[in-house]
Amino acid sequence: MSNGIHLVFKAGERFATTNPATGACLADYAIAGVAEVNSAIARARQAQEWWGRTPLIRRAALLRRVARLLNEEKEALAQVITAESGKPLQEALLNDVLVSADAALFCAEDAASVLRPEDVPHHNLALRLKSGRLEWEPLGVIGIIAPWNYPLSIPAADTFAALVTGNTVVLKPSELTPQTALELERVVNRALDDEGLTTLPRPLQVILGRGPTGGQLVEGDIDKLIFTGSVATGRHVAMAAAERLLPVTLELGGKDAMIVLEDADLDVATSAAVWGAMLNAGQTCISVERCYVQRKLYSKFVSQCVQKIQALKVGPGADPQTDLGPLITPRQLHIVEQQVDEARALGATVQTGGRRLRELGENFYAPTLVTDVDHSMSLMCEETFGPVLPVTPFDTDEDAIRMANDSDFGLASSVWGSTRRAERIARQLHAGTVLVNDLISGFAVAAAPHGGVKHSGLGRTHGRLGLRELVRPRYVDVDLMPSMKKLWWYPYAQNFQPMAAFVDMLHQPGLMARLRASLKTIPLLLRRRR
Numbered sequence: 166m167s168n169g170i171h172l173v174f175k176a177g178e179r180f181a182t183t184n185p186a187t188g189a190c191l192a193d194y195a196i197a198g199v200a201e202v203n204s205a206i207a208r209a210r211q212a213q214e215w216w217g218r219t220p221l222i223r224r225a226a227l228l229r230r231v232a233r234l235l236n237e238e239k240e241a242l243a244q245v246i247t248a249e250s251g252k253p254l255q256e257a258l259l260n261d262v263l264v265s266a267d268a269a270l271f272c273a274e275d276a277a278s279v280l281r282p283e284d285v286p287h288h289n290l291a292l293r294l295k296s297g298r299l300e301w302e303p304l305g306v307i308g309i310i311a312p313w314n315y316p317l318s319i320p321a322a323d324t325f326a327a328l329v330t331g332n333t334v335v336l337k338p339s340e341l342t343p344q345t346a347l348e349l350e351r352v353v354n355r356a357l358d359d360e361g362l363t364t365l366p367r368p369l370q371v372i373l374g375r376g377p378t379g380g381q382l383v384e385g386d387i388d389k390l391i392f393t394g395s396v397a398t399g400r401h402v403a404m405a406a407a408e409r410l411l412p413v414t415l416e417l418g419g420k421d422a423m424i425v426l427e428d429a430d431l432d433v434a435t436s437a438a439v440w441g442a443m444l445n446a447g448q449t450c451i452s453v454e455r456c457y458v459q460r461k462l463y464s465k466f467v468s469q470c471v472q473k474i475q476a477l478k479v480g481p482g483a484d485p486q487t488d489l490g491p492l493i494t495p496r497q498l499h500i501v502e503q504q505v506d507e508a509r510a511l512g513a514t515v516q517t518g519g520r521r522l523r524e525l526g527e528n529f530y531a532p533t534l535v536t537d538v539d540h541s542m543s544l545m546c547e548e549t550f551g552p553v554l555p556v557t558p559f560d561t562d563e564d565a566i567r568m569a570n571d572s573d574f575g576l577a578s579s580v581w582g583s584t585r586r587a588e589r590i591a592r593q594l595h596a597g598t599v600l601v602n603d604l605i606s607g608f609a610v611a612a613a614p615h616g617g618v619k620h621s622g623l624g625r626t627h628g629r630l631g632l633r634e635l636v637r638p639r640y641v642d643v644d645l646m647p648s649m650k651k652l653w654w655y656p657y658a659q660n661f662q663p664m665a666a667f668v669d670m671l672h673q674p675g676l677m678a679r680l681r682a683s684l685k686t687i688p689l690l691l692r693r694r695r
């Protein structure tokens with residue numbers, strides 16, 4: 166057993182993908198079993214020997230080339246992403262392809278400054294005859310387990326960060342979106358060829374399959390794991406990783422709060438709330454899952470949001486007119502439906518939506534706004550991951566802060582209103598990212614770290630902090646007087662008092678007291694060391 170899941174691989178087992186909008190079968194793929202996972206890891210380890218020695222300038226050039234290829238192929242890639250994930254084409258283009266290209270360029274441009282050795286100045290007088298520096302070396306083979314909701318940008322950003330820091334990668338994408346990962350692998354391999362880096366094996370290996378394939382990757386000979394997915398799976402993965410002291414970064418679920426103050430721009434804030442809750446049919450880890458509006462603005466806010474939600478065009482993501490696509494699976498739709506129905510039964514009011522759109526297909530759910538909600542409802546405390554905007558009023562800033570922080574999650578949140586007041590509130594929110602008068606877009610800032618607090622995860626991806634998580638520091642210390650024995654070596658006899666004076670010389674308050682102490686250290690200099 167592994168990670169709570171039995172690793173049962175039947176030889177030759179396959180899995181199929183379907184288009185969430187139409188239910189049509191897209192393709193079927195062979196599942197990577199134990200042998201395939203281990204040989205992908207072995208290939209990645211072999212590749213790390215040449216890739217880790219490849220000068221950074223060439224690794225960066227590869228990522229510049231990748232960014233160029235992503236741009237050249239953006240429309241075709243967006244179509245693959247939409248077919249597998251159901252999201253509207255524009256979202257696939259911007260939130261997957263563009264974010265990935267930006268991440269590649271960021272890695273190419275910023276890795277040198279992150280990986281440059283750093284001087285470590287010595288503060289203690291006795292240690293000044295040495296120089297110290299921190300050097301950074303790749304960890305080795307990075308396992309990446311990815312979800313389906315951002316099937317390109319999540320694994321791509323992690324892969325690029327790993328590659329530029331000299332690591333190689335074994336990527337296990339979601340079983341719902343394998344083709345997008347194969348496209349990423351193809352683009353990286355083409356960039357390697359274009360850059361004349363045709364050496365085999367390749368630094369990015371993709372393995373396909375469901376949970377057990379991911380479980381096998383966690384058990385395999387990797388040096389670090391970046392897991393993005395649900396809290397439940399993240400917990401299993403973390404337990405399996407702890408067993409063998411495998412370092413992990415966990416990017417897990419969210420229940421992001423949006424706080425709207427009375428001095429916010431109503432029109433802007435309502436458009437933001439609707440987009441922030443409905444983007445990717447609400448299946449975004451940093452989507453608006455709870456909205457708190459100051460009482461003075463509350464009823465106008467609700468009615469404007471309802472109008473804007475009712476104007477959304479729901480349909481297949483492949484139709485360029487579509488604003489909102491289907492949910493990924495009937496299972497995900499069922500979770501959303503259950504939460505809305507439970508809230509309704511507990512007294513919530515569904516202002517719009519709150520039902521399936523069977524006429525469009527099995528996975529469509531109407532964009533929904535719910536009021537009269539409270540924290541006894543799962544809609545307000547568990548991740549919904551659907552096109553639902555629950556809105557509730559608050560009175561004081563302190564009330565808003567308390568309600569927003571009353572959650573097991575802490576991925577991102579946003580505050581809307583006059584900048585100074587919103588920033589004051591932002592500083593008190595328990596979240597990895599807080600945006601003032603904006604939402605979601607922090608993820609698109611390639612230089613910004615991404616990650617959560619509480620059950621939303623451990624560690625950071627993206628930005629300089631994300632790069633630092635993929636390297637191991639090595640402290641190198643060089644003695645500048647190699648022919649001199651150290652004053653603190655043997656013998657200890659008659660050393661204690663002069664040594665106590667030495668401590669005084671460094672830490673006694675007052676210049677005169679320190680000077681007097683320094684005279685008492687002279688015997689240390691005269692003593693012969695063994």
Ligand code: NAD
Nearest residue numbers: 168312313338339375376379380394395398416417418450
């Ligand atoms: P999931 O946890 O079901 O699956 C994620 C990945 O883990 C998939 O590739 C899956 O095959 C694999 N997996 C499943 N069981 C496994 C096991 N026992 N061992 C190893 N791997 C296993 O999540 P999902 O449904 O694909 O994604 C949605 C979730 O991801 C949501 O909770 C969302 O909030 C979260 N998410 C978080 C972030 C973030 O950055 N924090 C980003 C996107 C999605």
